[in-house]
Structures are given as C-alpha cells and as structure tokens.
Amino acid sequence: MVLIVLGFIIFIAINVVVKNNPVAAKFAGAGRILALVFILLGISTACVKQIDAGEIGVKSLFGSIQNDIMGSGLHFINPLLDVKKLDVKTQNYTMSGVNDEGNKAGDDAIKVLTSDGLEVTIDLTVLYRVVGADAPRLLRETGEDYRDKIVRPITRTKIRDNAVYYQAVDLFGSKRDEFQQRIYKSIEDDF
Template identity: 55%
Template structure:
C-alpha cells in the first residue's frame, strides 16, 4: 500500500511539472513513468497477503468490513484491501495479585464482597479463543482490542456478581467448585454473543481476610486436638479392658485354687516347676532321695 501511495504522489508531481516551464517539463514524463512503475509494483506486491499459522484475516475496503475470512496461507486479494489479523489460537488472560504473573503488571487480582460482607481476593485465568468465522463481527462491533473491551470487564463483572451469593469461608472451601461453574456459565453466555469461545475458567487462588484465616486455623487446630483426645481415650479404654480381662483371669484362677486341689494336681504342678528349673542354663546338682528331688543352683 505504501508503494501505491508513493507512486500516486510521484505521478501527481509529474503532472504538475508538465505545466511548468520547458526545462521542468523535460523531467515530467520521466517522473510520471516512475510514478506508474511504483504504482504497478505496489499493486503487485499488495495483491499477495500471507496469513500466519493459527491466525485469520479480516478484509476491510475503505472502512467496510467484508464477511469472508482469510485463513492461514497465501492469498491473492484486491491491493486496496486492508487485512486485520486475529489470533485464533487458545489465549490466556490472567488476573493475579502476584506482580508480573498476570496479563497486566502489578496487583491485578479481583476483590469482591462476599455474602457476609467480607472482602475476598480472587486470582482468575480465562482460557478462550476467537471464533474464526465470527472474526469480522468482532472487528465490526468491538475492534481488535477485544481483551480490554470484552474479556477483562466481562470476567471481573461475573466474579463480582456471583460472589455476593456465597459466604467467604464457603468460597474458600465447600462451594468453590460450584462458584467456578456459575462464573463459567455467566462468562460463556456473554462471550458467545460476541464471537468468543470460552474453553476453561480457572479460579487459581482465593485469599480470605487475615482475621478469617486465623479463625479457620484455630478451628482446624481445635479439631486436631479433639481427634488426638479421642485417640488417647480409645487407647486408655482398650488398656482398661485388657487389665479387666487380666484381673478376671486372676480372680478365676484364685477361685479355682480356693476350692481345693487334689494330690495329683499338686504333684503335677510340682513336676512342672521342677522341670522348668532343670531346663535352666545354670548348673544344677540333683540329689535323689526317697522323697522329691532336691535341686541346687550351681551359681
């Protein structure tokens, strides 16, 4: 396009010089020829338009947006047409409290009020792409700056509108997935009307007020202490049961003894005791008499 404009200027200058004195008129023809050559070269070069991979091109002729879309590749078009390229790949728009992590520098997190009046800070990532067939609609109704005009304000508004239905702690824990699904549906409906396709929504981080965080931590610590106490009590109960069973066994044994033992039972118990001593690793001297054996410890 630049060469065409330059050629037109040169050609006009040639016509102007042709109306001057004879000396200037000598160069007029040469200048007009140069202007025509520049226009021809510019028109030839402008006929070929390359659309990069993952992009689509929207044609504009004298301010009028045409409906047909140019996809990736080389195209021959009217040299007077302007081409606006749109990225048709998946794009990530992140709003984060961490500096240099989001799409905008600095703290760009979304601060909302929950149902219980607490301020909650939310980090959000929006994964989306431009619908190729609707790129002309986007250029015609929104323009090429759809990130700041649509993606950012729609996402932030959806977060704020839905957060007011939940308490802060619920957003942080039990209702987080439900909250994310509601935001997705809200943004998806808005994007669909404007030629954008929402692929995924990621609630990356939810930060509660410091006072609420301390309350939650205290509650968690109390629950952990309660669980620990339950374990101790169960252990003590099991130990008490073991001692009860042991005591019952001793009591039953003593009861049997109190009822009296026969001579044969006593003799049997004596033999068992002597056998245990005889099997001891210590040296023994055994003196056999008419009565029971006598065992003497050698140590």
C-alpha cells in the same frame, strides 16, 4: 501502497525535470520505467496478503467490514481492501494482585464480597478464543479492543455475581471447584 505513491512521485518528478531541463531528457525513459516498476510492484504487493496459522483475516473496504473471512494461507485480494488479522488461538487474560503478572499494570485482582460479608481478593486467569465465523460481527460491533470491552468487564462482573453464593472459607476450600464451574458456565453464556 507506499510503493505506488512513490512511483507516482518519481513519474511526476521526471516529467517536471525533463520539462525544465532539456539536458535531462536522455534520462526520462529510464526514470519513467523506474516509476512504472515501483507502481507495479506496489500494486502486486497490495494484492497479496498472508494470514498466519492461528489467525483469520477480516476484510474492510473504506471502513465497511465485510462478512467473509480469510483463513490462514496466501490470498490475492483487491488492493483497496484493508485486512485486519485476529488471533483465533486460545488466549488468556490474567487479573492478578502481583504488579507484573497480569494483563494490566498494578494490582488488578478482583475484590469480591462473599455471603458471610467478608471481602476476598481473587487472582484469575480466563481462557478464551475468538470464533472465526463471528469475527466480522465482533469487529463491527466492538472493535479490535474486545479484550477491554468484553473479556475483562464480563469476567469481573460474573466473578462478583457468583462469589455472593459462597462463604470466604468455601472459595478457597471444598467448594472451589464448584465456584469455578459456576463462573465458567455464566461467563460462557455471556461470551
């Protein structure tokens, strides 16, 4: 888009200079050709979008999200379309008490109350991925910051909701796998 605007600016500047300075008229043809080259180059680059492996593209025209998605590869599109790229590979979101380990700075570990009334701090990593077919709906209803609007709050809520069924000793001992499966099932249902 920048090249298109630059081409129009060059075209207008050449016409103004030629009108005010007849000596510069001999350069008008070359200037107009240069402007045309910039405009055509801008249009051709705006029509081509590359989507990398593990990503999908969601088309947006003047803020209106379209339902069709673009898979990985090279695509020829309307130059007015804006393509938002989303990662569809498995991603992780870590909440940790170590300052530089998680996705948020500082202590982001989850503090939960267990069935015996004790407060337990849990470090957690959630693996998730965006389902390609649902990506337009995700962008339309949530936006590009779905990690902070969906992944983090739902995870924290489900951890707290499920921890109340276990005693503190069980969370780190014999029922840890059962606790993880219960969390996995409840998060999967909401995601």
